[in-house]
Amino acid sequence: MSIQQWVTPLEGLDSLRQTEAPMPAPGPGEVLVEIHTVSLNYRDVEVTKGEYKHHKTAEQNATIVPCSDMCGVVVQVGSGVTRWTAGDRVLSTFLPEHQTGQVTEKELAGSIGLPLDGVLATHRVFPAHGLVQVPSYMSDEEACTLPIAAVTAWMSINGMRPIGQHGGKDEYILLQGTGGVAIAGLQIAKAAGARDAKGRLRSVALIGYAAIITSSSDAKLDQAKQLGADCTINYRTTPNWESEVMQWTQNHGADIILETGSFDCIAFGGLIDCIGYVSGKVDAEDDRLNVNLLALRRTVTLKGIINGPKDRFEEMIRFYEAHQIRPVVHRVFPFAEAKEAFKFLESGRHFGKVVIKIQP
Ligand SMILES: NC(=O)c1ccc[n+]([C@@H]2O[C@H](COP(=O)([O-])OP(=O)(O)OC[C@H]3O[C@@H](n4cnc5c(N)ncnc54)[C@H](OP(=O)(O)O)[C@@H]3O)[C@@H](O)[C@H]2O)c1
Missing domain, CATH: 3.90.180.10 (Medium-chain alcohol dehydrogenases, catalytic domain)
Structure with a gap:
């Protein structure tokens, strides 16, 4: 055989x-x-x-x-x-x-x-x-x-700042691009913040997420809206998309950023999940000092993510089942x-x- x-x-x-x-x-x-x-x-x-x-x-x-x-x-x-x-x-x-x-x-x-x-x-x-x-x-x-894209999104959203355990207020989440990780992240964030007809949160989470997503394509942004994205920005036609994020969040910035990260639109105390480098790899040796200063300026947490362990994968599957995410x-x-x-x-x-x- x-x-x-x-x-x-x-x-x-x-x-x-x-x-x-x-x-x-x-x-x-x-x-x-x-x-x-x-x-x-x-x-x-x-x-x-x-x-x-x-x-x-x-x-x-x-x-x-x-x-x-x-x-x-x-x-x-x-x-x-x-x-x-x-x-x-x-x-x-x-x-x-x-x-x-x-x-x-x-x-x-x-x-x-x-x-x-x-x-x-x-x-x-x-x-x-x-x-x-x-x-x-x-x-x-x-x-x-599920194994790579969804688990990575799950650990980015529910790893350092478990869903529902930070302050009891809605948060802004920024997803960059419309690939596997970003779309799984959008689905998880919107399920966590799902509301009933009276505007009450339906899920186990005490908070909801307002999801901002960027893409090079307006057609993809329309698809993201259908999945619940609250704010969509074309990063090709809006090169200063970070300003747009600040404006849309009334100068608050994003509380969680998935993907390459941006210090120009992160909220005070925000979390940047360093996942990948779709916008290009940067190998500058003297970047470390700048990163330290930038993180300090808005008390930002930078968290490198490498997928997640099996027990968190199974936890994520229970969440998917509860919300019937497809x-x-x-x-x-x-x-x-x-x-x-x-x-x-x-x-x-x-x-x-x-x-x-x-x-x-
Ligand atoms: N750390 C980990 O455990 C882990 C796990 C999975 C993935 N990753 C990394 O995360 C990244 C995304 O992975 P993926 O599997 O989701 O990739 P993917 O499905 O190939 O999607 C990548 C998306 O990135 C967007 N993009 C391309 N150039 C961009 C730019 N200049 N600025 C902003 N967005 C841009 C595009 O979205 P639009 O077409 O909408 O513009 C593209 O669809 C990769 O770098 C990957 O290596 C890391």
Whole structure:
């Protein structure tokens, strides 16, 4: 028996190629999963292009199977596994060894999709403790979007400043771009602040969020409004979008900023979640002093985010279930067109997530 998989020598999207490999068998404590769907992350494009170097923590093979987010079904369990049985629907976790608390270098060295082989395959063996149960109301296409994008958004919003535990007043949240993380963040923020017909908060949260979102596209901003965005700003046609944020928040600024962060529109005491660098990587060596001063000026907290542990993933799933949040899947590509899916994500035309369907 053999499996089908895509592999990359990390030399660009055109170097992705489909190959066959022997069917793996689960060892003690492991589970064999038939993979149904895979969602793409910005990271997968960078990895495949050989540009993902900032978390390099272990030696990796010259050629790897890319991608980390999958939804599948358990087909076989190894000895000692009691948590799963054949037929269970499961999701991967980005860092299978990161079960709780602060991530460590060792846990980071076990990232799926670099340096370890990823999930763009028909089957893969996982450690039993590195999987979580799929929310039953979600399709395979929706569920496979959760492990990286949604967990990162969840930790950004509900990590340092747990939802509902800061001051009992509504807060402004700024989401940059309309990719996977930002749209998951918008959905989480709006669900946390969901109000009933009389304007009372419906959720467990004591506060609501007014969500500001930026994009290069007015059409995408319209889509974001339909998901509940309160303020939308086109960062292409409004290059000084930070001033617009200040104006819209009546000079208060954003209490939480997800993504690259901006000191020009953060509120006093605000939280900047440093997630990524879609607007470009900056390597200036003398930036540290400036960052210190800028953070001090408005008593800002800067928090680097690397995904989140499994127990917070499961906590997030309970929140999704309570609010019946349906992740936004922009487009689903067949397995044979995985290369096109990568190129589509790279083009930035998507709103939310891009998914590859492994099983026909
Ligand atoms: N730290 C972590 O654990 C973690 C986890 C996931 C992702 N990330 C990082 O977070 C970032 C977003 O990831 P993603 O998966 O959501 O990416 P994605 O789905 O590819 O979305 C990226 C979005 O960023 C927006 N964008 C592009 N250029 C921009 C610019 N100059 N200024 C502002 N926005 C811009 C675009 O939105 P519009 O098309 O609307 O303009 C684009 O759709 C990436 O840097 C990724 O590496 C980090």
